[in-house]
Amino acid sequence: MSTSDLLVTPAQRDRAVEILQEMYADGRLDHGEFDTRIELALKARTRAELNGTFNGLVSRPVPTYAPAAFTRPTQLQRRPSSGRGMGTIAHWLGYPTFFVGPALVVATAGKENPVVRKHAVEALNFQLTTVMVFALLGIVTGVTEGFTGFLFPIVGLFWFVLTGLGGLATALGSDFRYPFTLRLMR
Numbered sequence: 001m002s003t004s005d006l007l008v009t010p011a012q013r014d015r016a017v018e019i020l021q022e023m024y025a026d027g028r029l030d031h032g033e034f035d036t037r038i039e040l041a042l043k044a045r046t047r048a049e050l051n052g053t054f055n056g057l058v059s060r061p062v063p064t065y066a067p068a069a070f071t072r073p074t075q076l077q078r079r080p081s082s083g084r085g086m087g088t089i090a091h092w093l094g095y096p097t098f099f100v101g102p103a104l105v106v107a108t109a110g111k112e113n114p115v116v117r118k119h120a121v122e123a124l125n126f127q128l129t130t131v132m133v134f135a136l137l138g139i140v141t142g143v144t145e146g147f148t149g150f151l152f153p154i155v156g157l158f159w160f161v162l163t164g165l166g167g168l169a170t171a172l173g174s175d176f177r178y179p180f181t182l183r184l185m186r
Helices: 011-025 031-043 045-054 083-091 100-109 114-143 150-173
Strands: none
Touching: 011 031, 011 045, 031 045, 083 100, 083 114, 083 150, 100 114, 114 150
């Protein structure tokens, strides 16, 4: 059995019609010839019949097989795992030490590993921002004679939750950034 006896697929017929339309648009076919060749292409059952629609033209551009479309799979973005553990510790050191723990991580392990430094600096900036918010809130509460004192537990709850989320997100390999944080250290 030769390739000209093989049955054509609808995709091959559609491609032949597209090629004929391009030839008509280029002016290589007149309207009558275009209609005739389109009709032949749509009725073609075998390779020989489909190739016959291109007789007398420069070439027969329809391949004898229908190649499968191939696209290369995209590379997975892998984040380096080295430093995630120490980065997580830098975030969670904010619980017992506020900004002191993350600052020590920046000063020690942060010099050796840029991933650890990035996470430790983020944790340090958040803890410094939180300390400043607590100090400012204390001043405002003193000036207002205790009127704004109810904000302390709310700010404390946000601090507690965000510190935990920062460490957890770092452990999972995310580039976590705290919201509402002053980026004092870089």
